[in-house]
Amino acid sequence: MSKNFDVVVIGGGPGGYIAAIRAAQLGFNTACIDEWKNEKGGPAPGGTCTNVGCIPSKALLQSSEHYEHASHGFAEHGIEVKGLGLNLEKMLGRKNTVVKQNNDGILYLFKKNKVTFFHGRGSFTKGDANGYEIKVAGAAEESITAKHVIIATGSNARALPGVPFDEQLILSNTGALAITEVPKKLGVIGAGVIGLEMGSVWRRLGAEVTVLEALPAFLGAVDEQIAKEAQKLLTKQGLNVSLGVKIGEIKAGKKSVTVEYTDAKGDAQKGEFDKLIVSIGRTPNTIGLNAEGVGLKLDERGFIAVDGDCKTNLPNVWAVGDVVRGPMLAHKAEEEGVAVAERIAGQHGHVNFNTIPWVIYTSPEIAWVGKTEQQLKADGVQYKAGTFPFLANGRARALGDTSGMVKFLADAKTDEILGVHIVGPMASELISEAVVAMEFRASSEDIARICHAHPSLSEATKEAALAVDKRSLNF
Numbered sequence: 001m002s003k004n005f006d007v008v009v010i011g012g013g014p015g016g017y018i019a020a021i022r023a024a025q026l027g028f029n030t031a032c033i034d035e036w037k038n039e040k041g042g043p044a045p046g047g048t049c050t051n052v053g054c055i056p057s058k059a060l061l062q063s064s065e066h067y068e069h070a071s072h073g074f075a076e077h078g079i080e081v082k083g084l085g086l087n088l089e090k091m092l093g094r095k096n097t098v099v100k101q102n103n104d105g106i107l108y109l110f111k112k113n114k115v116t117f118f119h120g121r122g123s124f125t126k127g128d129a130n131g132y133e134i135k136v137a138g139a140a141e142e143s144i145t146a147k148h149v150i151i152a153t154g155s156n157a158r159a160l161p162g163v164p165f166d167e168q169l170i171l172s173n174t175g176a177l178a179i180t181e182v183p184k185k186l187g188v189i190g191a192g193v194i195g196l197e198m199g200s201v202w203r204r205l206g207a208e209v210t211v212l213e214a215l216p217a218f219l220g221a222v223d224e225q226i227a228k229e230a231q232k233l234l235t236k237q238g239l240n241v242s243l244g245v246k247i248g249e250i251k252a253g254k255k256s257v258t259v260e261y262t263d264a265k266g267d268a269q270k271g272e273f274d275k276l277i278v279s280i281g282r283t284p285n286t287i288g289l290n291a292e293g294v295g296l297k298l299d300e301r302g303f304i305a306v307d308g309d310c311k312t313n314l315p316n317v318w319a320v321g322d323v324v325r326g327p328m329l330a331h332k333a334e335e336e337g338v339a340v341a342e343r344i345a346g347q348h349g350h351v352n353f354n355t356i357p358w359v360i361y362t363s364p365e366i367a368w369v370g371k372t373e374q375q376l377k378a379d380g381v382q383y384k385a386g387t388f389p390f391l392a393n394g395r396a397r398a399l400g401d402t403s404g405m406v407k408f409l410a411d412a413k414t415d416e417i418l419g420v421h422i423v424g425p426m427a428s429e430l431i432s433e434a435v436v437a438m439e440f441r442a443s444s445e446d447i448a449r450i451c452h453a454h455p456s457l458s459e460a461t462k463e464a465a466l467a468v469d470k471r472s473l474n475f
């Protein structure tokens with residue numbers, strides 16, 4: 001096996017494995033090192049996303065949504081379910097199978113693209129502009145060299161100060177995806193993306209869920225109108241969200257956790273939970289890289305410092321994904337991985353940060369791209385807005401899911417689309433049309449004039465675009 005590579009990627013999550021595949025496609029002799037282990041100690045490439053993030057969370061969101069439909073959603077369709085039961089062990093088993101299929105898929109892709117895979121921890125031993133030496137500590141220890149290094153070491157869950165994760169009672173995303181008995185009372189600290197997604201999973205399966213959020217506004221980064229609608233819908237489903245809280249002492253007993261906090265009015269409160277998920281953001285992971293040893297610069301928040309092209313301060317060393325600035329999203333990591341591989345090949349890799357979509361996979365889903373109305377106001381941009389409710393969409397009625405809306409924001413003069421915000425069924429799929437439109441700098445009139453299939457949820461997108469010019473046809 002060759003030990004000298006053109007490109008070595010450290011980390012096999014969506015940033016790293018995609019960078020490795022693209023580099024190999026471009027003709028580089030490429031290796032990827034990843035240390036994630038499956039339950040048997042074998043390799044499990046795919047990073048946080050595949051193992052304890054995007055994929056298992058979406059598997060459980062899907063299963064729990066089926067369960068909720070069977071519990072009380074099917075009745076309106078005239079489908080009567082008797083003797084409904086929950087086999088949580090099987091549900092978790094299915095999730096694990098989905099994860100394994102993805103791990104195996106990546107190993108297959110490495111083979112197909114002739115990427116050499118090393119299972120173990122990669123760390124710099126020495127190097128300069130002429131090349132780097134990297135130690136791989138796995139079942140055996142080996143040393144490899146690289147002309148270019150791409151660091152894609154991802155992120156870890158942030159713990160509350162003095163409250164480490166034990167993954168039994170106090171859970172990070174890892175434990176939150178592997179609870180073996182539905183808790184009666186589940187506490188969640190942080191009403192962000194993980195809090196709302198995992199809170200939804202366990203609420204659907206029967207837990208009484210209390211979400212405690214420090215900020216006074218619900219989903220502060222989301223367009224206010226959409227966030228308000230989402231808050232209303234999620235609260236109606238039974239997710240108890242308390243905003244503006246200040247978390248005090250957290251005590252873990254043998255079987256439960258007590259959380260003391262002050263509510264928005266300043267009153268002291270106490271919650272006792274069977275499990276507590278702490279989802280208050282994530283921190284970049286540079287542990288074990290020996291960044292200091294080779295003089296790799298980190299920024300003040302611990303991210304690897306990079307320029308707009310993902311170049312670090314070291315020659316021929318690049319960094320992508322969660323370990324660098326920008327949104328912590330799998331598709332952002334992938335785009336950066338591809339762009340860096342192409343830059344190494346002398347091409348003009350490009351990532352457009354203005355058109356990175358966000359999706360929160362609650363039910364209904366929340367998805368957006370571009371600017372929010374509050375951002376446009378703050379920036380003094382003159383804009384026009386158009387909204388269309390799913391209540392007026394035939395396909396949504398047929399589906400029995402009419403909650404939410406599509407909202408367009410367009411420049412008042414040029415009509416260029418500046419932002420699209422959706423809360424509603426299949427928002428994760430619908431947002432792609434808006435991303436494409438914005439990437440091509442389309443106007444709302446462009447979308448309004450495109451023929452959309454009937455009956456489809458995407459007609460709500462067209463109608464919201466028409467509403468920008470106050471001429472929606474079905475509302």
Ligand code: FAD
Binds near residue numbers: 194
């Ligand atoms: P990671 O996926 O974290 O991969 C880094 C890899 O590097 C890991 O395998 C790690 O073991 C390995 N590694 C680290 N250091 C070393 C070393 N020294 N040597 C060898 N290997 C090393 N994003 C979305 O876009 N959509 C979603 O639906 C979504 N859902 C999520 C749900 C949850 C619960 C969580 C926690 C995250 C979710 N995310 C989602 C975020 C997404 O998982 C991350 O943005 C993404 O995984 C970042 O990719 P990455 O390649 O930068 O890092």
Ligand code: NAI
Binds near residue numbers: 195280329
């Ligand atoms: P987050 O940043 O989305 O949300 C954290 C929330 O915790 C914020 O609302 C914050 O105000 C709150 N918070 C922080 N400190 C607190 C405290 N002491 N007390 C109470 N509340 C506090 O982070 P989260 O949910 O941990 O997810 C991490 C990242 O993972 C996300 O930002 C996202 O990038 C990624 N992710 C993406 C998903 C998707 O794309 N669907 C799904 C899950 C995660």
